[in-house]
Amino acid sequence: MAVLWRALGICLLSALWFRGGFGAEALVLILLLAILAIARWRFPRFPAWTALVDQAACVAFLFLWPDAVFALALPAFDAAAAGAPWLALPVLAIVTAAGSWSVPLAAALTGAALAGWAVRLWAAQVESARRDADRDRRDRYDMEGLKGDLLAANIRSARMAELAERARIARDLHDHAGHELTAAHLALQAYGKLRESGDPQAEEMLEQARRRVGEGLEVLRATVHGLTPRQAVGLGAFEEICRRFTVRPVAFGVHGNTERIPVHVWSVLEPCLKEALANGARHAGTGRIDVNLDVGPRIVRLSVHNGPRPGAAPGAPVGAASEGSGMGLRNLRQRAHAVGGSVSVDASDGFRLVCVLPLDDAPSPGEACP
Amino acid sequence: MTILRFALKRSVRSPANILLLCVVPVGVAFLPSVEGQGWTLPIGFHFYGMVVMFAAFLMVRSIVEDRLSGALVRIGAAPVSHFRYLAENLAAYGALLLIQNAVVVGLGVLVHGTRIPSPFLLFVAYFCFSLTSIAFALAWCSLFGRRDVAYGTLSSIIMVLSMLGGFYWPIAIMPEFMRRAAAVTPCYWMMEAADALAKGGPSWRFALSLAVMLLFTVAFLLVGSRRRME
Numbered sequence: 339m340a341v342l343w344r345a346l347g348i349c350l351l352s353a354l355w356f357r358g359g360f361g362a363e364a365l366v367l368i369l370l371l372a373i374l375a376i377a378r379w380r381f382p383r384f385p386a387w388t389a390l391v392d393q394a395a396c397v398a399f400l401f402l403w404p405d406a407v408f409a410l411a412l413p414a415f416d417a418a419a420a421g422a423p424w425l426a427l428p429v430l431a432i433v434t435a436a437g438s439w440s441v442p443l444a445a446a447l448t449g450a451a452l453a454g455w456a457v458r459l460w461a462a463q464v465e466s467a468r469r470d471a472d473r474d475r476r477d478r479y480d481m482e483g484l485k486g487d488l489l490a491a492n493i494r495s496a497r498m499a500e501l502a503e504r505a506r507i508a509r510d511l512h513d514h515a516g517h518e519l520t521a522a523h524l525a526l527q528a529y530g531k532l533r534e535s536g537d538p539q540a541e542e543m544l545e546q547a548r549r550r551v552g553e554g555l556e557v558l559r560a561t562v563h564g565l566t567p568r569q570a571v572g573l574g575a576f577e578e579i580c581r582r583f584t585v586r587p588v589a590f591g592v593h594g595n596t597e598r599i600p601v602h603v604w605s606v607l608e609p610c611l612k613e614a615l616a617n618g619a620r621h622a623g624t625g626r627i628d629v630n631l632d633v634g635p636r637i638v639r640l641s642v643h644n645g646p647r648p649g650a651a652p653g654a655p656v657g658a659a660s661e662g663s664g665m666g667l668r669n670l671r672q673r674a675h676a677v678g679g680s681v682s683v684d685a686s687d688g689f690r691l692v693c694v695l696p697l698d699d700a701p702s703p704g705e706a707c708p
Numbered sequence: 709m710t711i712l713r714f715a716l717k718r719s720v721r722s723p724a725n726i727l728l729l730c731v732v733p734v735g736v737a738f739l740p741s742v743e744g745q746g747w748t749l750p751i752g753f754h755f756y757g758m759v760v761m762f763a764a765f766l767m768v769r770s771i772v773e774d775r776l777s778g779a780l781v782r783i784g785a786a787p788v789s790h791f792r793y794l795a796e797n798l799a800a801y802g803a804l805l806l807i808q809n810a811v812v813v814g815l816g817v818l819v820h821g822t823r824i825p826s827p828f829l830l831f832v833a834y835f836c837f838s839l840t841s842i843a844f845a846l847a848w849c850s851l852f853g854r855r856d857v858a859y860g861t862l863s864s865i866i867m868v869l870s871m872l873g874g875f876y877w878p879i880a881i882m883p884e885f886m887r888r889a890a891a892v893t894p895c896y897w898m899m900e901a902a903d904a905l906a907k908g909g910p911s912w913r914f915a916l917s918l919a920v921m922l923l924f925t926v927a928f929l930l931v932g933s934r935r936r937m938e
Contacts, residue, residue: 356888362916365891369923376930 340419340457344375347412347450354405364406367399371412378416386420389413393428400436407438411450418454419461426451482672489676496602510561518554522547572596572604573631579611580629585619586644587626594633603695606673607631607640610681613666614691618644637679639694646688711793715800719767728763733808737815741823747878748899748906750820753830756812757837757898758870760805764841765862767801772849772858794933798842805838825905829914833901836921840894843925846932874899894924 348368355364374392378384392413399406410429417425429447433439525547532540573596580590599607611629618627625645632639667683670693674681679695719725736759739752747754771794774780783793813831816824824830845862852858870876872886873895879887890896901917904910 352892362891362920365920366916366923369920369927373923373927373930376927380930380934 339460340415340454341375341379343415343453343457344378344412347415348372348375351405351409351412354408355403358403358405361403363399363402367395367403367406367409370395371409375412386417386422386425389416389420389422389425390428392416393432397432400432404438407433407436407443408446411446414447415450415454415457418451419457420454421458423451485672486676489673492605493602493677496605497600500601507561510564511558514557515554515561518550518557522550522554525550571601572599575604575608576611576629576631579608579615583615583619583627585615588615588629589626590629590631592631592633594631594638596631596633598633598697599638600698602677603638603697606670606677606679606695607638607693609673610640610670610691610693611642613670614640614642614689617664617667617691618642618689633697635697637694637696639692641690641692643690644688709796711788711796712800715770715797716804718770719800719804722766725763725766728759728766729804729808732759733763733812734815737812738819741820748903749825749830750816750823753812753816753824753902754875754899756834757873757875757895758866760808760834760838761841761844761866761870761895762863763805763808764801764838765845765859765866767804768842768845768849769859771797771846772855776855791933798846798929801842802835802839805842806835809834809838825902825908829905830902833898833905833914833918833921836901836918836925837894837898840898840921840925840928843928843932844894847928848932850932850934869893869895872896879903894921897921897924 348371351368351371355361355368358364371392374388378388390413393410396406396409396413399409410432414426414429417423417429433443433447525543529540529543529547532543573592576592577590580588615627615629627642627644630639630641632641667681671681674693674695677695679693681691681693684690684692720729733756736752736756739750739755741747741750774783780790780793784790809831813824813827813834816830817827848862848865849858852861872890873879873893874882874890875895879890879896879899882890897917897920901914901921904914904917
């Protein structure tokens with residue numbers, strides 16, 4: 339803004355020179371003032387006291403070119419813009435001493451001072467807004483970092499819960515079913531020896547072994563019953579989501595051993611599927627939605643594809659959210675990134691979301707890719 | 709001094725630069741004189757102003773190429789300040805044009821004799837104009853982000869300034885408003901300095917022309933010295 343005002347001032351001075359005596363001395367003054375104006379634009383920390391240099395130049399040329407008194411508007415503007423109004427006092431003294439006061443001159447000087455003051459306020463507001471924007475940006479980065487930490491902590495806690503659950507199952511099997519089966523095994527060994535020696539207690543031992551095995555089976559059944567989740571998880575949850583999505587027909591295909599997918603990976607895959615189905619229903623065509631879950635030796639890949647809208651030009655984007663700029667997709671990317679994977683979206687042919695996540699455990703020999 | 713030496717070598721490497729620095733100036737020095745009709749110098753010395761502007765443009769192109777090719781970024785990573793890079797490049801261009809001016813004025817004296825007024829002062833005027841031309845080309849190229857736009861418009865503006873400033877025809881034959889418009893071009897002040905020498909007027913008139921050209925140079929250098937990274 340200040341640059342524009344200074345350029346306007348130089349142009350108006352040039353117009354005065356063009357209209358007036360056309361002397362070379364006026365051009366020298368205009369060039370001097372232009373150089374100072376360019377220097378102020380070029381070096382933002384140009385000292386404010388240099389407005390006195392402008393005024394000195396104007397005084398020097400005032401005797402050669404009377405219209406130079408209008409050039410004092412430039413230092414008046416710069417003094418006001420720099421927040422140093424006392425630097426404009428010599429302007430008033432010069433004009434008064436030269437006896438050059440006139441309505442146009444007073445208007446020019448007042449306008450210049452007001453413009454400089456407005457530019458100063460505007461620059462302060464811009465600076466304040468810039469500081470606020472910087473602070474907001476920094477806060478957002480901090481929040482995103484915190485979110486990443488929370489996601490990582492979530493994965494760690496899921497793994498810990500899995501290990502704790504394994505330990506609990508092992509303890510239950512050992513404490514209950516294990517003891518019964520060990521007792522049944524010992525009873526069967528005793529039965530074998532008693533039967534060889536023709537002891538009548540052999541039948542009693544067999545009955546005892548049978549009872550122990552029955553009790554062990556009962557404990558196993560109770561343990562399994564206690565382990566079975568009431569809410570569908572993993573592949574079951576996937577099938578449930580696809581079944582409940584009634585807006586469009588969904589074709590769900592699974593390839594590979596889904597038991598190798600850990601809990602924290604399922605916790606990323608499920609929201610991916612939900613987001614993809616919602617985006618596909620909102621932005622893409624009316625046809626079937628293809629959902630494919632491929633479990634490889636190292637990665638698991640979820641692909642959700644819905645064809646383009648009928649009549650849409652090939653390659654035409656299907657919506658802002660499907661371009662990957664939506665909040666939901668951004669969150670998914672962060673969650674996938676937290677587990678070392680990625681989410682990519684292609685909107686050139688309908689809507690396609692591909693989520694690739696790594697699997698931690700090594701593949702079993704039978705599952706290796708050909 | 710490494711940058712200075714490299715800039716000197718680079719400036720004389722291109723055939724177009726050699727043509728404008730060596731061949732064309734020598735050619736214009738041999739163009740015949742025209743008596744009267746407002747021509748203050750032999751015709752070739754009017755055209756020579758335009759040659760200087762095009763030569764400055766061709767040399768300044770290397771700075772633009774540095775900006776566009778990323779060489780300026782690499783230089784920024786080296787222990788060389790932008791000021792030094794710019795100063796040594798401009799000093800190289802100035803030195804080449806200095807030699808060119810000396811050769812052309814010397815040839816003019818040999819070919820045209822007394823038709824070349826005050827050869828040394830004419831040489832000084834041409835040198836000042838050379839500096840202005842270099843600064844002008846630098847400033848103009850810094851205004852544009854695209855090379856083709858900068859080069860195309862600069863070629864056109866040099867032609868316009870040359871016509872307006874009196875390189876194609878004497879300023880005296882132009883109408884009043886065009887003469888006023890011409891006065892805001894450095895070309896006009898080059899011709900004004902030559903006119904002051906040819907007509908033998910007061911010495912302040914010649915000095916004023918030089919001062920205006922130097923002021924133009926400072927203004928253009930301030931605009932053109934921005935460290936613009938494309």
